[in-house]
Amino acid sequence: MLENSVGVVETKIAKFDSLELESGEIISPLEIAYESYGVLNEKRTNAILVCHALSGDAHAAGFHEGSDKSGWWNEYIGPGKPFDTNKYFVISTNVIGGCKGSSGPTSINPKTGKSYGSHFPYVSIEDMVNAQKKLIESFGIEILFCVAGGSMGGMQALQWTVAFPDKVKNCIVLASSSEHSAQQISFNEVGRQAILSDPNWNNGEYEDANQPKKGLAIARMIGHVTYLSDELMREKFGRKPPRGNIKNTDFAVGSYLIYQGESFVDRFDANSYIYVTKALDHYSLGRGEVLTKNLSQVKADFLIISFSSDWLYPPYQSVEIVKSLEVNAINVTYCEINFSKGHDSFLVDNPEQKHLIHHFLEFANEDE
């Protein structure tokens, strides 16, 4: 298990006085949960920031003490892995607005002594990136060798290159988009409405003991369906009967989704789900000429990957980013990988993706 692993790691919390949000509101104090793997070199030129997707957290690689559950990108981060911790100093943060240690709705509001809940200010993808920048600067890192992420993490990576063109050398955007389509918004919207329909929702001012778990579970089930592909679901579940002790469904895919919903609510907060999905849905660099203009100041080199079976973030959305980068004469390598695991393809062991990331970083390194 620990072969090629970064081993036992822990999530740390970095504290800052405050962060001014795009809206003008202030988060104070600002806390950022993060992990790091590998060693920052003396010149501080080997830092890679990896950005998580909707339900991810700072725990991207290795294992927490006493747990056998590895970080969400353990396949990709470690000695000899694509994000090679023998070479790179890899940082992973939890997004603000989330519920995994960074400031968000579950944080204590110093003015009331209670958790913010729905009184936490609205945060955007831009705000998430601005928070990450504070952490990066606290390490004395002037320029990121690379910023990388899939899905919402890809939006953050892209935003880094737009907001701070001189601070990012290389950018990896996986299974992502320059903005959500109406269809992408709609799946998040139905999830939010499921939470709002839960009688425990109470306008977001629920107590710990009385959370809108049923609504959040439904939201997670909807999300889960969109992360998988038709083909993968056919192989994995087909039309088989339910598994385990789960009642109230006639099908294996039902028992899987019910289990996913039920286990999610123990590790995620309903307010955070609403905050983070709203950040996702509101992020917009536009398309076509608007996108081209928004990417005109970008300086990083890009690796962009999409997946044939990803119907939630269809390849055409990656192609739109590629085209706008090319119009701006930015170096961009693009690949649509033929892979059957749907949107989740970027998260799982995916040899072709590993190969592409490895070589993109190798090449970038030799270029130095």
Add this chain to the structure above:
Amino acid sequence: MLENSVGVVETKIAKFDSLELESGEIISPLEIAYESYGVLNEKRTNAILVCHALSGDAHAAGFHEGSDKSGWWNEYIGPGKPFDTNKYFVISTNVIGGCKGSSGPTSINPKTGKSYGSHFPYVSIEDMVNAQKKLIESFGIEILFCVAGGSMGGMQALQWTVAFPDKVKNCIVLASSSEHSAQQISFNEVGRQAILSDPNWNNGEYEDANQPKKGLAIARMIGHVTYLSDELMREKFGRKPPRGNIKNTDFAVGSYLIYQGESFVDRFDANSYIYVTKALDHYSLGRGEVLTKNLSQVKADFLIISFSSDWLYPPYQSVEIVKSLEVNAINVTYCEINFSKGHDSFLVDNPEQKHLIHHFLEFANEDE
């Protein structure tokens, strides 16, 4: 409005002693809500049965007295329309298990004097077709000139040709499948779980005044997303702000879905939603060799249509039916229509589909 229309129509109720279900259970009495358009000829050889989809009803064409809302296939049924009521006697029934007049969970259980609710017996697509056959026979119709339907209606049409090969001359299957994939099941399953999560669900024994409307609304929203295409949603809603007085959403697609959910619960029953989606999910003629075997006794000529933008019932599922029919040397005309309106393409004004249905029936008629 009444040009080429069948005009003012009414839904009638046909009563029968009983129907024995596949499960062995008995529905007694059996009521079937139906409408008919056009005139049955003397030889009773011009009858066409049209079958509705999940949330449809017997009201397929024309207008009810005092209403300006036309039937669900008004574009297709009427004088000079593809199902030409100058030539054909068109019958439309509400499926059993539904809540639009045919026997279902909202029917009164004669043993208790109360509505069945979740005590109504499980019904299958096969049972729905057996109920339709009773009605058809009550008209003295020996053989249907055609049976036609889209989505769940297509499954019923297909089932007619399998169960009663000598009773159907022509069969039209639109945007349908020989069985649901795990992905198709999953969307229905999340809808069912949303209903079951509603505190008003009460194991299906809810009172009229206390229905699980919020859960049913969420189920409908999920369904609605799957009926539309990425392209259509982009054109119709894009990333625009919400419309009308609908709060709790930041997007036009959100206000649309909330409206669709809210208006649905006033015209549909949560138990029926569960019964009908289960019938859909359990229906299985198999695929490949199993499907070929199940279709080996079929005698009808077929028109099968799929739509390029229908990701809920992808064209490959129609192709599977076509292939199995061809292996059995059944006459089948197949067309994948390039049309942007997603799964709903078969319901809306679709010139190419109209043309294909018109010519298929013309040709079949000349063949007589």
